[in-house]
Amino acid sequence: MLTFSFLTLFPELLAPFAGEAIIGRARQRGLLDVNLVQLRDFSDNRHHKVDDTPYGGGAGMVIRVDVAERALSSLPPADEVILLSPAGPPFTQAVAEELAGKSHLVFLCGRYEGFDARTEGLVTRELSIGDFVMMGGEAAAACVLEAVARLLPGVIGDPESHRTDSFSSGLLDYPEYTRPPEWRGQGVPEVLRGGNHGAVALWRREQALRRTLERRPDLLMAARLTPQDTLTLLALGVAAQQLQAWNAPPPPAPRRARRRKNIVVSEQPE
Ligand SMILES: C[S@@+](CC[C@H](N)C(=O)[O-])C[C@H]1O[C@@H](n2cnc3c(N)ncnc32)[C@H](O)[C@@H]1O
Numbered sequence: 001m002l003t004f005s006f007l008t009l010f011p012e013l014l015a016p017f018a019g020e021a022i023i024g025r026a027r028q029r030g031l032l033d034v035n036l037v038q039l040r041d042f043s044d045n046r047h048h049k050v051d052d053t054p055y056g057g058g059a060g061m062v063i064r065v066d067v068a069e070r071a072l073s074s075l076p077p078a079d080e081v082i083l084l085s086p087a088g089p090p091f092t093q094a095v096a097e098e099l100a101g102k103s104h105l106v107f108l109c110g111r112y113e114g115f116d117a118r119t120e121g122l123v124t125r126e127l128s129i130g131d132f133v134m135m136g137g138e139a140a141a142a143c144v145l146e147a148v149a150r151l152l153p154g155v156i157g158d159p160e161s162h163r164t165d166s167f168s169s170g171l172l173d174y175p176e177y178t179r180p181p182e183w184r185g186q187g188v189p190e191v192l193r194g195g196n197h198g199a200v201a202l203w204r205r206e207q208a209l210r211r212t213l214e215r216r217p218d219l220l221m222a223a224r225l226t227p228q229d230t231l232t233l234l235a236l237g238v239a240a241q242q243l244q245a246w247n248a249p250p251p252p253a254p255r256r257a258r259r260r261k262n263i264v265v266s267e268q269p270e
Pocket residue numbers: 083084085086087108109110111112113114115127128129130131132133134135136137138140
């Protein structure tokens with residue numbers, strides 16, 4: 001079972017993510033655990049102050065490294081101690097998959113100007129959830145919790161859905177439709193209502209390639225493309241040179257018309 005421990009000044013912000021919906025039910029079923037730790041409990045003063053002014057001056061307050069260290073030592077050993085920081089490397093689906101294989105993850109959620117830089121020596125990695133700055137690490141921690149928890153065995157109903165999710169397959173997910181079949185003049189692609197599973201699978205792959213090409217062509221570099229994908233991308237107007245740069249395999253050889261035995265095809269004069 002994977003335990004997530006969050007060290008934060010605002011455990012009440014994370015409590016709903018940890019206690020409601022699928023994660024709440026997964027906790028009740030013993031599939032994962034969440035431990036919310038109040039950083040102020042590790043302050044060494046009677047005002048429960050955990051921060052101080054920055055050396056060198058400047059705006060804002062900095063969370064003390066000794067507070068972080070005492071809070072971390074109160075926890076059972078962890079596989080990873082993760083500092084949430086806009087200056088960290090990006091959190092990706094690949095990182096989520098890696099973290100889902102661990103048994104205890106500890107997250108340090110910053111506030112104000114963040115933690116004293118010496119805290120970096122106490123962690124195994126830093127993670128950023130994007131190129132923007134939020135007021136605190138709790139929302140970032142909730143993102144990581146959501147992304148990792150849904151990969152744990154038994155947490156979501158149909159594990160097959162991971163396979164086609166955006167990023168897991170290396171591509172963005174294909175578009176989905178449900179009832180009503182007609183809405184404000186917009187229908188549903190006919191192929192999805194035809195009951196031909198092979199045709200649906202082909203259509204979805206083509207749509208995933210099309211969307212990725214239009215919205216996130218950078219992903220195609222690392223995607224595992226098939227010879228059929230190469231054919232689709234050529235049909236979508238991608239140049240052969242570009243396909244080579246993405247390491248796309250050669251397209252499948254065109255199927256030769258099978259010769260039918262014992263049939264003599266003769267040209268009839270008009
Ligand atoms: C106001 S931010 C500190 C920003 C810091 N001075 C900087 O510019 O890198 C306070 C805290 O919010 C969290 N935070 C803000 N944006 C984040 C992001 N994009 N990813 C992860 N954590 C973030 C971090 O825990 C950070 O310590």
